[in-house]
Amino acid sequence: MNNLGYNSKVFLAPMAGITDKPMRSLVASFGEGVIISEMVAVNALQWKNPKTYKIADVRDEKYPVIVQLVGGDAKLFGDAVKLVEQLGAHAIDINMGCPVKKIVNNQSGSYLMKDLKLASQIIDEAIKSTKLKVSVKFRAGWDKQHINAVEFAKMCEEHGASHITIHGRTRSEFYSGAADWNIIRQVKENVKIPVIGNGDITSPEIAQERINQTGVDGIMIARGILGAPWLIAQTHNFLEKGILPIQPSIQEIKQTLLKHIQNLIDYYGENMALQISRKYVCWYCKAMRDAKRFRETYMHITEYPKAYDAINRYFDACATPSGE
Ligand SMILES: Cc1cc2nc3c(=O)[nH]c(=O)nc-3n(C[C@H](O)[C@H](O)[C@H](O)COP(=O)(O)O)c2cc1C
Known part of the structure; x- marks a missing residue:
């Protein structure tokens, strides 16, 4: 167990509409890594929105899930932390x-980087209402003129956060440009609680470089797993055991794609699963x-047997050297 309290320092990032149960169980099937849910809106939980309940319910998952x-x-x-605790959360982010x-x-998400008082009240309320660990994920700051990740990190530490995750971009950058790992290093140098770095990690080797460069206790990967759900386990195996990654055939x-679609069908039913699978097909076969x-x-296929046949035909043809 490491100082984050897990067997791994590699975290699957929360991604709304992506890291649902079908994705989480797929990622976990490849090996070790720490799993986080998509974000769950506390006001929708309060209204007992059934869709939100379903997202928050992780009771039958065989690995620990941090619910965000x-x-x-x-x-x-x-009330929200008490509810997700009942619904099987291992920890809360x-x-x-x-x-x-x-x-x-709605005064949430990165807005809170501008309102440290409200952010600290939220952390206090969560921590006093649950026995689970509570962590916080935030950005470098609101914009380039307001980079306050170090101050924000100290506030999280003072209010009892178990660890923090920093995505090295500002709110106004959204997902553009390159993540700034210098600000992540500065945060690591200024707090004692464990720090996880996030932004632009797409290979086990880059993860190792970022750890060496900043001294972070863990790394978190989001977009890098799209079409490559094995990346979390591969990165864990590289960092912990020095096993060099081998690209899957x-x-x-x-x-993997067929297993992903099967997971989607089990969770959402065939119709919705096939619609959702369209974006994944693009990612799995992008190269x-x-x-x-x-x-x-594939975009026009609406029945699973046809999807299954089309995938088999396409991938089998790709596996055959052209000209044969
Ligand atoms: C489609 C998508 C959905 C996301 N949803 C969430 C979310 O629910 N909660 C969150 O904290 N971050 C969310 N993020 C941000 C990621 O967790 C991560 O911080 C960001 O993508 C940078 O990491 P990367 O460079 O590895 O992609 C989302 C990102 C993407 C691309």
């Missing part, structure tokens, strides 16, 4: 980094031959 909460009303966090307008306008990628043509065909 997002909201801007400190009073709602007490609070989203103070989401840049989306709808979230920010086309047949292995096909099996493959004739991918554009295949994606266009």
Whole structure:
């Protein structure tokens, strides 16, 4: 167990609409790594929104899941943490980094980087209402003129956060440009609680470089797992055991895609699963031959047996050297 309290220092990032149960169980099937849910809105939990309940319910998952909460009303966090604790959360993370307008306008996500008082009240309310560990994820600051990650990190530490995660971009950058790992290093140098760095990690080697460069206790990967759900386990194996990553074969990628679709069907039912699977198909085959043509065909498929056949035909053809 490391100083973060887990067997791994590699964290799957929370991604709304992506790190749902089908994705989490797929990522976990490849090996070790720490798993986080998509963000769960505390006000929707309060209204007992069934869709939100479903997202927050991690009771039947076989690995520990950190459930991420997002909201801007400190009073709602007490009930929210109690509820997600009942729904199987292993620990709680609070989203103070989401840049989306709808979230920010609700005094939540990265808005909280401008309002440290409200941010600290939210942390206090969460911590006093649960026995679970409470961590916070935030950004470098609101914009380039207001980089306050170090001050924000100290506030989180003073108020009892178990660890913090910093995405090295400002709110106004959204996802553009390169993440600033210098600010992540500065945060690490200024607090005693464990620090996780996040931003632009797309390979185990880059993860190792960022750890060497900043001394962070863990790293978190988001977009790098799209079409590559094995990346979390691969990075863990590289960092912990020095095992060099081997890129999966086309047949292995096909099996992973089919397993992902099966997980989606088990969770959402066939209709919705096939619609959701369209974005994943694009990611799994982005570097493959004739991918554009295949994606266009796949977009119109509405039944699983047809999807299964089309995937098999396409991947099997790609696995055969062209000209044969
Ligand atoms: C589609 C998408 C959804 C995201 N949803 C969340 C979320 O629910 N909570 C959160 O804290 N961050 C969310 N993020 C931000 C990521 O967790 C991460 O901080 C960011 O993508 C930078 O990491 P990366 O460079 O590895 O992608 C999301 C990012 C993407 C691309």
